[in-house]
Amino acid sequence: MDDKLFEIMQFGIYTASILLILIGLYAALTKKSLIKIIIGLSIVDAGIHLMLVAIGYVKMGTAPIFSPGFEDAAAKMVDPVPQALVLTAIVIGFAVTAVALSLVIRLYRHHHTLEIDEIKNLKW
Amino acid sequence: MTYLILIFFLLLLMLAAAVYSIVQKDLLYAVIATGVISLVLTVLFYLLQAPDVALTEAAIGVALTTIIFIITIRNTVRHEDDYNKKDDLKSAIE
Amino acid sequence: MKKFIVILMLAALGFYLGQTFYELGFGNARFEHGVKDSYLEKTVSDLHVANTVTSIVVNFRGFDTLGEVTVLFLAVTALGGILYKKRHQTGARSVLFSSSSIVRSGSKLLFPAIILLGVYVFVHGHLSPGGGFQGGTIVATGFLLMLLAYKDFSVSHNVLSFVESFAGIFFVLFGLAGFIGGGTFLENFMPVGTMNDLFSGGIIPIVYILVGFKVAAELTGLIYTVLHEKD
Numbered sequence: 490m491d492d493k494l495f496e497i498m499q500f501g502i503y504t505a506s507i508l509l510i511l512i513g514l515y516a517a518l519t520k521k522s523l524i525k526i527i528i529g530l531s532i533v534d535a536g537i538h539l540m541l542v543a544i545g546y547v548k549m550g551t552a553p554i555f556s557p558g559f560e561d562a563a564a565k566m567v568d569p570v571p572q573a574l575v576l577t578a579i580v581i582g583f584a585v586t587a588v589a590l591s592l593v594i595r596l597y598r599h600h601h602t603l604e605i606d607e608i609k610n611l612k613w
Numbered sequence: 614m615t616y617l618i619l620i621f622f623l624l625l626l627m628l629a630a631a632v633y634s635i636v637q638k639d640l641l642y643a644v645i646a647t648g649v650i651s652l653v654l655t656v657l658f659y660l661l662q663a664p665d666v667a668l669t670e671a672a673i674g675v676a677l678t679t680i681i682f683i684i685t686i687r688n689t690v691r692h693e694d695d696y697n698k699k700d701d702l703k704s705a706i707e
Numbered sequence: 708m709k710k711f712i713v714i715l716m717l718a719a720l721g722f723y724l725g726q727t728f729y730e731l732g733f734g735n736a737r738f739e740h741g742v743k744d745s746y747l748e749k750t751v752s753d754l755h756v757a758n759t760v761t762s763i764v765v766n767f768r769g770f771d772t773l774g775e776v777t778v779l780f781l782a783v784t785a786l787g788g789i790l791y792k793k794r795h796q797t798g799a800r801s802v803l804f805s806s807s808s809i810v811r812s813g814s815k816l817l818f819p820a821i822i823l824l825g826v827y828v829f830v831h832g833h834l835s836p837g838g839g840f841q842g843g844t845i846v847a848t849g850f851l852l853m854l855l856a857y858k859d860f861s862v863s864h865n866v867l868s869f870v871e872s873f874a875g876i877f878f879v880l881f882g883l884a885g886f887i888g889g890g891t892f893l894e895n896f897m898p899v900g901t902m903n904d905l906f907s908g909g910i911i912p913i914v915y916i917l918v919g920f921k922v923a924a925e926l927t928g929l930i931y932t933v934l935h936e937k938d
Binding site (some may be wrong): 496502504510511515519534544546548549554556557560564572573576577580584585587592594 | 732760
């Protein structure tokens with residue numbers, strides 16, 4: 490019973506992260522308004538971070554923090570390396586989103602529209 | 614068993630918020646749906662035994678990303694189908 | 708027509724990814740004695756630090772943290788450069804009317820508590836979940852609350868620049884001092900104490916405190932620049 494439950498959970502989290510990446514890519518490829526494209530890229534970031542942390546999970550593991558008196562519990566801990574990578578990735582994803590949105594503000598002041606078809610047609 | 618139902622409910626909520634945020638034409642509602650995605654992601658990171666990542670996602674994804682988007686929406690358009698705002702204003706005055 | 712092609716390509720990508728992850732499995736320990744086990748052992752025996760993710764981010768892969776701090780600094784500088792206004796053209800704050808009295812009195816009460824929580828989180832980064840990035844963003848959120856509630860609350864730009872540059876330069880100086888103490892850049896040359904003490908782990912708490920100050924000053928400056936952008 491426990492094994493069947495675990496298989497269902499495995500399907501659930503991986504499928505949800507792949508679906509998030511696909512939804513975000515669809516928004517980035519098909520939409521016309523610039524702010525919707527940036528929302529789509531932010532959703533792709535969220536899906537990738539969930540996938541990375543889910544790879545490092547160990548069955549019935551615990552958080553990688555040592556408590557006083559339990560210093561030899563290293564065999565039952567989850568993998569700490571993907572967590573360190575995702576920590577950096579979240580901060581950098583936010584920095585890229587902030588710079589992209591400042592470019593959107595600047596483009597709007599110049600062209601007075603945010604549709605990418607109109608911006609391609611205006612020459613100056 | 615209740616653990617499993619909780620995780621499925623959270624995943625369904627996250628996917629529903631993602632679909633809502635790319636279908637909705639009013640941009641303010643779409644940005645708040647992106648905040649809901651980050652919130653559910655924080656709870657999922659905690660359930661996958663990663664407390665540092667959950668703290669970082671809660672502070673950056675929920676608070677700072679939403680405020681930067683809202684300030685951008687305030688300085689540009691509010692609806693996705695807003696074409697030339699200058700032309701609309703001129704034709705409305707005449 | 709274009710939407711149909713996009714959906715086909717995305718379905719193929721999703722199918723390929725799903726097959727790879729189904730074979731990978733969930734929750735299995737993959738290697739006999741890989742990188743994860745050696746990091747978990749060395750954190751207790753060599754460094755005497757309780758939080759493994761902190762010791763990986765600051766000590767074992769400390770050069771990547773230096774790169775991340777540089778990327779954040781470049782992003783905030785680029786944002787300040789793109790939204791450039793001459794000195795006499797700076798607009799008023801984006802908040803047009805002052806908020807109600809509940810928001811004003813509540814934020815006056817909450818502001819010291821949020822700053823205290825942020826400082827606690829980045830000082831105790833090596834003992835419990837937390838660290839420089841988390842604590843820095845919590846402090847920046849406290850400043851954001853005060854900036855949104857009061858019309859005339861302002862932070863002086865010179866103080867923010869000074870704190871940020873000071874913290875960044877000292878991070879690199881600590882790395883260079885590792886050449887004198889040990890043999891490599893960012894080597895742990897200070898004495899490691901006992902585990903679960905506040906002063907344990909060599910240079911790890913000092914580096915994380917500097918990173919916390921730098922991130923808090925940068926994010927406050929970013930929010931201040933964006934809030935003052937108005938026609």
